[in-house]
Amino acid sequence: MQVMDALGDPVRRRLVELLADGERSAGQLATAVGAEFGISQPAASRHLRVLREAGVVDSVPQGAVRLYSVRPEAVDEVEAWARRVRRFWDGHLDALETEIARGARMRRRHDDD
């Protein structure tokens, strides 16, 4: 999953979080993460490129500015992955499970869900 690969970086995650509030220009984003992480405009620009190439964000030239936005499908992918891993706890524990596994899980589980 290209998406999660790209999101394995604090700066890039922050960029996506900023975009969660709506579209922002590359400049606004660069300023924001620049301030928070102390990185330069080119550095921010390259993070945006990574996100773009991973399909996490979209960008549209708007005059002299370039507007970035999050691609909903990307967020869905992340959520779907988490859910896929999570399915385990949501009941349906068929075959494969060993007694030991079950026992340990019982020992561990008394919260969540």
Next chain:
Amino acid sequence: MQVMDALGDPVRRRLVELLADGERSAGQLATAVGAEFGISQPAASRHLRVLREAGVVDSVPQGAVRLYSVRPEAVDEVEAWARRVRRFWDGHLDALETEIARGARMRRRHDDD
């Protein structure tokens, strides 16, 4: 979020996926990802260490074997992050939003959820 940092790697994500089916020994995991990614036992072991230190997995010595399992909280964190980014589309688009932003979003959105 330490968790997503650790998950920014295909091998580690695969390990977590394998653990989604229940607990597995370090050996089983090493064999599996070893076969799939062509990496050695020590390599797998180090990936497990990263996951452990990031709080993504737990490990318990079970005799000569060490059993690994996914920590539900870690998966929750991922899901929560995705949801947090996602909140944007689920209605509530107050201020900040420009007409342009709204337009672009409309253009883009016709699927999801």
Next chain:
DNA sequence: TGGTTATATAACGCAACAGGTATATACGGT
């Protein structure tokens, strides 16, 4: 206790990555 299996660590090389400065490119205004 000696051997075997399971897992982790050590030491090291190499490739990928992120960051910086300098610069190119594109657009808008005047």
Next chain:
DNA sequence: ACCGTATATACCTGTTGCGTTATATAACCA
């Protein structure tokens, strides 16, 4: 056309990270 702003790219460098082989540590078994 020219200048200033916005954004991206080039190029170089330092660091990080992953992989490998060799080895240590620990448990189980005969």
